[in-house]
Amino acid sequence: MSSTAIKSSTAPSPVVSRMRHGLAPWARISGIALCALLTLGPVIWTVSTSLRTPADSADLPPRIIPTAPTLDAYRGVFDKIDIWLYALNSTLVTGLIAAGQMITAGLAGYAFARLEFRFKKPLFALVLATMMVPLQVTIVPVFLELKAMGLTDTLLGLIIPAFPTAFGTFLMRQYFLGMPKDLGEAAMIDGAGPWRIFRSVYAPLAAPGLAIVGVLAFNYHWNEFFRPLILETSSENLTLPLGLVSLQGNLGTGSISVVLAGVILSMIPAVAVFVVGQRPLREGITSAGVNR
Template sequence: MSIEAVATRSPLNTLGKVAKYVVLSIAVFLTLGPVVWTLITAMTPTDPVTNTTQFGFSAFAEAFQRIPLWLYTWNSALVTLLVAAGQMLTAAMAGYVFAQFEFRAKNLIFALILATMMVPMQVTIVPVFMLIRGMGLADTLMALILPALPTAFGTFLMRQYFMGLPAELGEAAEIDGAGPWRVFFSVYLPLATPGLAIVGILAFNYHWNEFFRPLIMIISEQNFTLPLGLVSLQGNLGTGAVSVVLAGVLLSMIPALFVFIFGQKPLREGLTAGTGK
């Protein structure tokens, strides 16, 4: 018997594998356990009259009856898609400028942009609200879209991507007569697709589930986003049916789930770009 076979069958190696599977099982349980419990609870609502539990989709139907779920979904989709597209554009343009151009105080300006990532949203929400109100955009969806278009993290990420691209590509395009905008949109931007995918997917997941800013900026129910509208399912003093509330939560998870499924590959490629030859 070879030394490798003996080492493979050693008690320490077996114990290590068992410990690894135990840790992974605990992680899976902690991750999927709340989701499974939410699904089971939503599918087994309790009748308030007979106090009996019935399996079915009645809680989902009741969620549509209690609140205008389609309207809230449309508002969330509009805000999230515009913010994601806007962040991809602004991050790409800002990252390209910081990576490819030289100008006075460039490093200082970039450091100030990164410093904004350390400032909590709770600190800036009041000044932003006052600016939005001064522009006449209070209680509108634009109040959620415009302040979210710049992204410090996206700018940093796209700057790193553009810095990794060879400068000879832009020089060759300029020799052929391409201007700065043509070089950006036709040469560098297509090569930065993995980075754009990361910015877009992260922006979608964050703003689809965002609750704090809509709570401050939005007053009218017709402008509620989905996370804000789901609070209405709780009823006064939280007396709403738990199954109905969780049914609404599950419905709100569907778009984010699709984005994760179809965006997993570009996200993985973007995160691992440049790590191998």
């Protein structure tokens, strides 16, 4: 049998080939739509329940689309808690932590990537090892240190301990390693020192990577609950996640619509930061992959 006959007998028919090419895009779209539905399902349910009256929020069978949408639950949030104060506290704490982590991660990542000093590798390994230590293990010594400095029950006590970031240091080190050394060597020939090289040459190029650190830090610490729960006791120093707990009422007897309305309101700043930072986040990940 000739090779032409073998090829013609094993090649798929035009109808089968068209079916394959026709089904593949629809299969991908269906899979993506299913994943999106599973991801957004709880959010859609939260928004739907926040627009119902307290009586309708417990209907069986549950309805996704409320029969009579109302904003009474959102008004109830402003009536029951000082959400503006809690949001201001969260914005101050989270914004300063994000800025502090961008600075510390940039400096530490550059030092581990470009500078030569004793015990460089063991120190970096020690930094990475801290990522494996749970927060619950270190909260007691952190609390005792803050108490000795008089920083318990203060916003400053939430901000300062969160400045060091092992993940951010690792991320920025990898980012700086992907940059060409020729830029720093050229600046060194021109008489620039290590600090000037970092500030004028590498830091501007690392802006997308720093944006990744800032966006991730903001979204994480905006929703942080455990540390503020341990370190804050005064109502005027509570962050937004802690303030929303009071919406549950005594023994959880509060309105579920009001609670979920508070959750939706607390999500708005984090979503806004992610939308604004989505472009530098995407560019940072893409450029890091290209550099490597």
